[in-house]
Amino acid sequence: MPTTGPELRLTPQRRAVLEVLRGCTDHPTAAEVIDRVRHQHPGIGAATVYRSLGLLVESGQALELSLGDGASARYDGNTTHHDHVVCDTCGRAVDVPRLTASPITTAARGIAHDTGFDVTGYDLRFHGLCADCQRLNGATAEA
Amino acid sequence: MPTTGPELRLTPQRRAVLEVLRGCTDHPTAAEVIDRVRHQHPGIGAATVYRSLGLLVESGQALELSLGDGASARYDGNTTHHDHVVCDTCGRAVDVPRLTASPITTAARGIAHDTGFDVTGYDLRFHGLCADCQRLNGATAEA
DNA sequence: GTAGGATTGATAATCGTTATCAATCCGAGC
DNA sequence: GCTCGGATTGATAACGATTATCAATCCTAC
Numbered sequence: 001m002p003t004t005g006p007e008l009r010l011t012p013q014r015r016a017v018l019e020v021l022r023g024c025t026d027h028p029t030a031a032e033v034i035d036r037v038r039h040q041h042p043g044i045g046a047a048t049v050y051r052s053l054g055l056l057v058e059s060g061q062a063l064e065l066s067l068g069d070g071a072s073a074r075y076d077g078n079t080t081h082h083d084h085v086v087c088d089t090c091g092r093a094v095d096v097p098r099l100t101a102s103p104i105t106t107a108a109r110g111i112a113h114d115t116g117f118d119v120t121g122y123d124l125r126f127h128g129l130c131a132d133c134q135r136l137n138g139a140t141a142e143a
Numbered sequence: 144m145p146t147t148g149p150e151l152r153l154t155p156q157r158r159a160v161l162e163v164l165r166g167c168t169d170h171p172t173a174a175e176v177i178d179r180v181r182h183q184h185p186g187i188g189a190a191t192v193y194r195s196l197g198l199l200v201e202s203g204q205a206l207e208l209s210l211g212d213g214a215s216a217r218y219d220g221n222t223t224h225h226d227h228v229v230c231d232t233c234g235r236a237v238d239v240p241r242l243t244a245s246p247i248t249t250a251a252r253g254i255a256h257d258t259g260f261d262v263t264g265y266d267l268r269f270h271g272l273c274a275d276c277q278r279l280n281g282a283t284a285e286a
Numbered sequence: 287g288t289a290g291g292a293t294t295g296a297t298a299a300t301c302g303t304t305a306t307c308a309a310t311c312c313g314a315g316c
Numbered sequence: 317g318c319t320c321g322g323a324t325t326g327a328t329a330a331c332g333a334t335t336a337t338c339a340a341t342c343c344t345a346c
Contacts, residue, residue: 009292009293009343011292011293011294011342011343013293013294014293029333030333030334031332031333043295044294044295045294045295045296046295046296046334047294047295047296047297047334047335047336048293048294048295050333050334050335051293051294051335054335066209066210067209072332072333072334073333073334085254085258085260085262087260088263094258094260096250096254096257096258099246099247099250100246103242103243103246103247104242104246104247104267107239107242107269108269111228111239111269112271114239115228115237115239115273115274116273116274116277117228117230117237117269117271117272117273117274118271118272118277119228119269119270119271120231120270120271120272121269121270121271122267122268122269122270123266123267123268123270124247124265124266124267124268125265125266125267125268126250126251126254126260126262126264126265127262127263127264127265127266128255128260128261128262128263128264129260129261129263130258130259130260131258131259131260134259134261152312152323152324154311154323154324154325156324156325157324172302173302173303174302186326187325187326188325188326188327189303189326189327190303190304190305190325190326190327190328191324191325191326193302193303193304194304194324194325197304215301215302215303216302216303
Protein backbone atom coordinates (compact mmCIF):
# COMPACT_ATOMS: atom_id res chain seq x y z
CA MET A 1 0.00 0.00 0.00
CA PRO A 2 2.35 2.72 -1.22
CA THR A 3 -0.28 5.41 -0.86
CA THR A 4 1.60 7.20 1.89
CA GLY A 5 4.56 8.42 -0.10
CA PRO A 6 6.63 7.04 -2.95
CA GLU A 7 9.89 8.00 -1.25
CA LEU A 8 10.56 11.29 -2.96
CA ARG A 9 14.23 11.96 -3.48
CA LEU A 10 14.87 15.50 -2.33
CA THR A 11 17.17 16.84 -5.01
CA PRO A 12 18.45 20.42 -4.76
CA GLN A 13 15.85 21.55 -7.27
CA ARG A 14 13.01 19.98 -5.39
CA ARG A 15 14.28 21.32 -2.13
CA ALA A 16 14.43 24.80 -3.62
CA VAL A 17 10.83 24.57 -4.79
CA LEU A 18 9.73 23.31 -1.42
CA GLU A 19 11.57 26.11 0.34
CA VAL A 20 9.86 28.71 -1.81
CA LEU A 21 6.48 27.30 -0.90
CA ARG A 22 7.34 27.07 2.78
CA GLY A 23 8.77 30.56 2.81
CA CYS A 24 5.79 32.48 1.53
CA THR A 25 2.34 33.17 2.87
CA ASP A 26 0.65 33.94 -0.40
CA HIS A 27 -0.37 31.34 -2.95
CA PRO A 28 1.88 31.62 -5.96
CA THR A 29 1.03 30.30 -9.39
CA ALA A 30 3.48 27.92 -11.01
CA ALA A 31 4.90 30.83 -12.99
CA GLU A 32 5.49 32.77 -9.79
CA VAL A 33 7.14 29.78 -8.18
CA ILE A 34 9.47 29.53 -11.15
CA ASP A 35 10.42 33.19 -10.75
CA ARG A 36 11.09 32.87 -7.07
CA VAL A 37 12.99 29.61 -7.31
CA ARG A 38 15.29 31.14 -9.88
CA HIS A 39 16.46 33.69 -7.35
CA GLN A 40 18.14 30.90 -5.41
CA HIS A 41 18.64 28.50 -8.26
CA PRO A 42 19.08 30.46 -11.48
CA GLY A 43 19.36 27.71 -14.05
CA ILE A 44 16.34 25.68 -13.07
CA GLY A 45 14.05 24.72 -15.92
CA ALA A 46 10.34 25.36 -15.95
CA ALA A 47 9.56 21.72 -16.55
CA THR A 48 11.53 20.78 -13.47
CA VAL A 49 9.55 23.20 -11.35
CA TYR A 50 6.27 21.86 -12.71
CA ARG A 51 7.43 18.33 -12.04
CA SER A 52 8.59 19.21 -8.55
CA LEU A 53 5.32 20.91 -7.72
CA GLY A 54 3.45 17.85 -8.86
CA LEU A 55 5.61 15.56 -6.79
CA LEU A 56 5.33 17.71 -3.70
CA VAL A 57 1.57 17.79 -4.02
CA GLU A 58 1.48 14.07 -4.60
CA SER A 59 3.61 13.40 -1.55
CA GLY A 60 1.51 15.64 0.62
CA GLN A 61 4.08 18.39 1.17
CA ALA A 62 2.12 21.04 -0.68
CA LEU A 63 -1.42 21.74 -1.76
CA GLU A 64 -2.66 22.63 -5.18
CA LEU A 65 -5.48 25.12 -5.07
CA SER A 66 -8.05 25.60 -7.75
CA LEU A 67 -9.30 28.99 -6.92
CA GLY A 68 -11.98 29.33 -9.48
CA ASP A 69 -10.42 31.98 -11.63
CA GLY A 70 -10.30 30.03 -14.84
CA ALA A 71 -6.59 30.62 -14.86
CA SER A 72 -3.61 28.81 -13.49
CA ALA A 73 -3.28 26.61 -10.44
CA ARG A 74 -1.84 28.04 -7.27
CA TYR A 75 0.29 26.28 -4.71
CA ASP A 76 0.30 26.39 -0.96
CA GLY A 77 3.10 25.16 1.28
CA ASN A 78 0.84 25.25 4.30
CA THR A 79 -0.47 21.73 4.46
CA THR A 80 -2.37 22.09 7.70
CA HIS A 81 -6.08 22.00 7.11
CA HIS A 82 -7.35 25.44 6.35
CA ASP A 83 -9.63 27.16 3.90
CA HIS A 84 -9.42 30.28 1.77
CA VAL A 85 -11.08 33.55 0.95
CA VAL A 86 -10.57 34.39 -2.68
CA CYS A 87 -10.96 37.77 -4.31
CA ASP A 88 -13.35 37.64 -7.25
CA THR A 89 -11.51 40.44 -8.97
CA CYS A 90 -7.78 39.92 -8.50
CA GLY A 91 -7.68 36.24 -7.54
CA ARG A 92 -5.70 36.83 -4.38
CA ALA A 93 -6.29 34.16 -1.75
CA VAL A 94 -5.91 34.45 1.97
CA ASP A 95 -5.82 31.54 4.40
CA VAL A 96 -8.52 31.25 6.98
CA PRO A 97 -8.56 28.77 9.83
CA ARG A 98 -10.74 25.77 9.32
CA LEU A 99 -14.20 25.98 10.79
CA THR A 100 -15.08 23.89 13.76
CA ALA A 101 -16.06 21.24 11.34
CA SER A 102 -18.91 19.48 13.04
CA PRO A 103 -21.84 20.76 10.98
CA ILE A 104 -19.96 20.07 7.79
CA THR A 105 -18.76 16.63 8.72
CA THR A 106 -22.29 15.77 9.74
CA ALA A 107 -23.39 16.89 6.29
CA ALA A 108 -20.63 14.79 4.75
CA ARG A 109 -22.04 11.67 6.34
CA GLY A 110 -25.47 12.45 4.94
CA ILE A 111 -23.99 13.06 1.51
CA ALA A 112 -22.08 9.81 1.59
CA HIS A 113 -25.31 8.04 2.35
CA ASP A 114 -27.29 9.82 -0.36
CA THR A 115 -24.78 9.70 -3.18
CA GLY A 116 -22.71 6.59 -2.60
CA PHE A 117 -19.54 8.66 -2.45
CA ASP A 118 -16.80 7.84 -0.02
CA VAL A 119 -16.39 11.42 1.15
CA THR A 120 -12.83 12.04 2.28
CA GLY A 121 -12.80 15.78 2.80
CA TYR A 122 -14.03 19.11 1.67
CA ASP A 123 -12.86 22.49 0.49
CA LEU A 124 -14.59 25.57 1.65
CA ARG A 125 -13.88 28.63 -0.37
CA PHE A 126 -15.29 31.98 0.60
CA HIS A 127 -15.28 34.62 -2.05
CA GLY A 128 -15.83 38.31 -2.33
CA LEU A 129 -13.71 41.40 -2.77
CA CYS A 130 -10.42 41.96 -1.04
CA ALA A 131 -9.82 45.29 0.66
CA ASP A 132 -7.75 46.63 -2.25
CA CYS A 133 -10.31 45.74 -4.87
CA GLN A 134 -13.09 47.23 -2.77
CA ARG A 135 -11.21 50.51 -2.94
CA LEU A 136 -10.56 50.28 -6.65
CA ASN A 137 -14.11 49.23 -7.30
CA GLY A 138 -15.51 52.13 -5.34
CA ALA A 139 -13.32 54.50 -7.32
CA THR A 140 -14.45 53.01 -10.63
CA ALA A 141 -18.12 53.07 -9.69
CA GLU A 142 -17.92 56.78 -8.99
CA ALA A 143 -16.48 57.58 -12.42
CA MET B 144 -26.02 50.02 -12.63
CA PRO B 145 -26.31 47.35 -15.29
CA THR B 146 -25.20 44.59 -12.95
CA THR B 147 -28.51 42.78 -13.19
CA GLY B 148 -28.30 41.65 -16.78
CA PRO B 149 -27.09 43.20 -19.99
CA GLU B 150 -30.24 42.22 -21.88
CA LEU B 151 -29.02 39.04 -23.48
CA ARG B 152 -30.56 38.40 -26.86
CA LEU B 153 -31.68 34.81 -26.93
CA THR B 154 -30.57 33.66 -30.36
CA PRO B 155 -31.25 30.08 -31.46
CA GLN B 156 -27.69 29.10 -30.66
CA ARG B 157 -27.83 30.54 -27.18
CA ARG B 158 -31.19 28.99 -26.57
CA ALA B 159 -29.81 25.62 -27.63
CA VAL B 160 -26.90 25.92 -25.23
CA LEU B 161 -29.20 26.93 -22.42
CA GLU B 162 -31.51 24.02 -23.15
CA VAL B 163 -28.64 21.57 -22.99
CA LEU B 164 -27.68 22.90 -19.59
CA ARG B 165 -31.23 22.87 -18.33
CA GLY B 166 -31.83 19.41 -19.68
CA CYS B 167 -29.05 17.56 -17.92
CA THR B 168 -28.28 16.79 -14.31
CA ASP B 169 -24.57 16.24 -14.70
CA HIS B 170 -22.01 18.98 -15.12
CA PRO B 171 -20.69 18.92 -18.65
CA THR B 172 -17.43 20.45 -19.71
CA ALA B 173 -17.52 22.97 -22.54
CA ALA B 174 -16.48 20.21 -24.94
CA GLU B 175 -19.38 18.06 -23.80
CA VAL B 176 -21.77 20.95 -24.17
CA ILE B 177 -20.55 21.42 -27.73
CA ASP B 178 -21.19 17.76 -28.49
CA ARG B 179 -24.67 17.82 -27.05
CA VAL B 180 -25.66 21.10 -28.62
CA ARG B 181 -24.67 19.77 -32.02
CA HIS B 182 -27.28 17.06 -31.76
CA GLN B 183 -29.95 19.72 -32.00
CA HIS B 184 -27.96 22.30 -33.86
CA PRO B 185 -25.38 20.57 -36.03
CA GLY B 186 -23.53 23.48 -37.54
CA ILE B 187 -22.84 25.44 -34.39
CA GLY B 188 -19.26 26.59 -33.93
CA ALA B 189 -17.20 25.92 -30.85
CA ALA B 190 -16.49 29.60 -30.37
CA THR B 191 -20.19 30.32 -30.31
CA VAL B 192 -20.76 27.75 -27.62
CA TYR B 193 -17.93 29.14 -25.52
CA ARG B 194 -19.32 32.62 -25.98
CA SER B 195 -22.83 31.52 -25.12
CA LEU B 196 -21.66 29.74 -22.00
CA GLY B 197 -19.86 32.86 -20.91
CA LEU B 198 -22.92 35.01 -21.51
CA LEU B 199 -25.23 32.64 -19.70
CA VAL B 200 -22.92 32.56 -16.71
CA GLU B 201 -22.59 36.31 -16.79
CA SER B 202 -26.35 36.78 -16.90
CA GLY B 203 -26.90 34.37 -14.06
CA GLN B 204 -28.59 31.60 -16.04
CA ALA B 205 -25.82 29.09 -15.51
CA LEU B 206 -22.95 28.47 -13.15
CA GLU B 207 -19.36 27.80 -14.00
CA LEU B 208 -17.77 25.29 -11.69
CA SER B 209 -14.09 24.93 -10.98
CA LEU B 210 -13.95 21.45 -9.69
CA GLY B 211 -10.33 21.20 -8.81
CA ASP B 212 -9.27 18.80 -11.47
CA GLY B 213 -6.73 20.96 -13.15
CA ALA B 214 -8.70 20.45 -16.30
CA SER B 215 -11.56 22.19 -18.00
CA ALA B 216 -14.41 24.18 -16.50
CA ARG B 217 -17.78 22.56 -16.06
CA TYR B 218 -21.18 24.14 -16.39
CA ASP B 219 -24.33 23.79 -14.36
CA GLY B 220 -27.78 24.87 -15.45
CA ASN B 221 -29.05 24.58 -11.91
CA THR B 222 -28.65 28.08 -10.56
CA THR B 223 -30.27 27.51 -7.20
CA HIS B 224 -27.74 27.59 -4.43
CA HIS B 225 -26.23 24.19 -3.96
CA ASP B 226 -22.86 22.58 -3.48
CA HIS B 227 -21.08 19.59 -4.98
CA VAL B 228 -19.35 16.33 -4.20
CA VAL B 229 -16.56 15.73 -6.65
CA CYS B 230 -14.84 12.45 -7.39
CA ASP B 231 -11.08 12.71 -6.97
CA THR B 232 -10.53 10.09 -9.62
CA CYS B 233 -12.97 10.68 -12.44
CA GLY B 234 -13.99 14.28 -11.79
CA ARG B 235 -17.68 13.54 -11.78
CA ALA B 236 -19.67 16.02 -9.71
CA VAL B 237 -22.99 15.50 -8.02
CA ASP B 238 -25.19 18.24 -6.62
CA VAL B 239 -25.91 18.33 -2.94
CA PRO B 240 -28.37 20.66 -1.26
CA ARG B 241 -26.89 23.62 0.47
CA LEU B 242 -26.21 23.27 4.17
CA THR B 243 -28.28 25.15 6.63
CA ALA B 244 -25.80 27.91 6.31
CA SER B 245 -25.74 29.50 9.73
CA PRO B 246 -22.38 28.22 11.00
CA ILE B 247 -20.73 29.14 7.74
CA THR B 248 -22.27 32.57 7.43
CA THR B 249 -21.21 33.25 10.99
CA ALA B 250 -17.70 32.27 9.99
CA ALA B 251 -17.95 34.54 6.97
CA ARG B 252 -18.60 37.52 9.20
CA GLY B 253 -15.53 36.69 11.26
CA ILE B 254 -13.45 36.32 8.14
CA ALA B 255 -14.64 39.63 6.77
CA HIS B 256 -13.58 41.25 10.00
CA ASP B 257 -10.18 39.55 10.09
CA THR B 258 -9.17 39.90 6.45
CA GLY B 259 -10.90 43.07 5.24
CA PHE B 260 -12.66 41.09 2.51
CA ASP B 261 -16.22 41.88 1.58
CA VAL B 262 -17.33 38.26 1.66
CA THR B 263 -20.20 37.71 -0.76
CA GLY B 264 -20.55 33.95 -0.74
CA TYR B 265 -18.86 30.63 -0.53
CA ASP B 266 -18.43 27.37 -2.35
CA LEU B 267 -18.34 24.17 -0.44
CA ARG B 268 -16.92 21.25 -2.31
CA PHE B 269 -16.84 17.82 -0.81
CA HIS B 270 -14.54 15.32 -2.38
CA GLY B 271 -13.86 11.65 -2.27
CA LEU B 272 -14.50 8.64 -4.46
CA CYS B 273 -17.71 8.07 -6.32
CA ALA B 274 -19.35 4.67 -6.11
CA ASP B 275 -17.99 3.58 -9.50
CA CYS B 276 -14.42 4.56 -8.73
CA GLN B 277 -14.61 2.85 -5.35
CA ARG B 278 -15.41 -0.33 -7.22
CA LEU B 279 -12.62 0.15 -9.74
CA ASN B 280 -10.20 1.12 -7.04
CA GLY B 281 -11.00 -1.96 -5.02
CA ALA B 282 -10.45 -4.10 -8.09
CA THR B 283 -7.10 -2.44 -8.82
CA ALA B 284 -5.91 -2.69 -5.24
CA GLU B 285 -6.44 -6.42 -5.30
CA ALA B 286 -4.32 -6.88 -8.40
C1' DG C 287 35.01 2.58 -11.46
C1' DT C 288 31.12 1.26 -13.78
C1' DA C 289 26.31 0.15 -15.11
C1' DG C 290 21.66 1.58 -14.78
C1' DG C 291 18.02 4.01 -13.40
C1' DA C 292 16.48 8.67 -11.89
C1' DT C 293 16.61 13.52 -12.81
C1' DT C 294 17.35 17.51 -15.33
C1' DG C 295 16.63 21.25 -18.80
C1' DA C 296 15.35 22.51 -23.50
C1' DT C 297 12.02 21.95 -26.64
C1' DA C 298 7.99 20.50 -28.93
C1' DA C 299 3.39 19.14 -28.40
C1' DT C 300 -1.16 19.40 -26.35
C1' DC C 301 -5.21 21.20 -24.50
C1' DG C 302 -8.67 24.51 -23.24
C1' DT C 303 -9.95 28.92 -24.15
C1' DT C 304 -10.07 33.56 -26.23
C1' DA C 305 -9.30 36.95 -29.97
C1' DT C 306 -9.79 38.12 -34.75
C1' DC C 307 -12.33 38.84 -38.78
C1' DA C 308 -15.25 38.51 -42.72
C1' DA C 309 -19.90 37.05 -43.63
C1' DT C 310 -24.53 37.05 -42.14
C1' DC C 311 -28.49 38.17 -39.48
C1' DC C 312 -31.99 41.17 -37.53
C1' DG C 313 -34.43 45.23 -36.07
C1' DA C 314 -35.25 50.34 -36.61
C1' DG C 315 -36.37 53.78 -39.45
C1' DC C 316 -37.78 55.28 -43.78
C1' DG D 317 -40.34 46.43 -48.72
C1' DC D 318 -35.44 48.33 -48.45
C1' DT D 319 -31.50 49.91 -46.28
C1' DC D 320 -28.25 50.81 -42.58
C1' DG D 321 -25.75 49.48 -38.57
C1' DG D 322 -24.82 47.00 -34.89
C1' DA D 323 -24.97 42.26 -33.02
C1' DT D 324 -23.96 37.53 -33.91
C1' DT D 325 -21.96 33.74 -36.09
C1' DG D 326 -18.40 30.28 -37.50
C1' DA D 327 -13.67 29.35 -39.00
C1' DT D 328 -9.34 30.10 -37.83
C1' DA D 329 -5.38 31.80 -35.60
C1' DA D 330 -3.40 32.98 -31.32
C1' DC D 331 -2.59 32.37 -26.56
C1' DG D 332 -1.21 30.64 -21.97
C1' DA D 333 -0.70 26.85 -18.97
C1' DT D 334 0.76 22.38 -18.62
C1' DT D 335 2.68 17.92 -20.12
C1' DA D 336 5.41 14.79 -23.02
C1' DT D 337 9.76 13.82 -25.24
C1' DC D 338 14.51 13.13 -25.27
C1' DA D 339 19.41 13.47 -24.93
C1' DA D 340 22.69 14.69 -21.35
C1' DT D 341 23.89 14.33 -16.62
C1' DC D 342 23.75 12.84 -11.97
C1' DC D 343 23.56 9.32 -8.12
C1' DT D 344 23.57 4.95 -6.11
C1' DA D 345 24.59 0.31 -5.76
C1' DC D 346 27.57 -2.90 -6.77
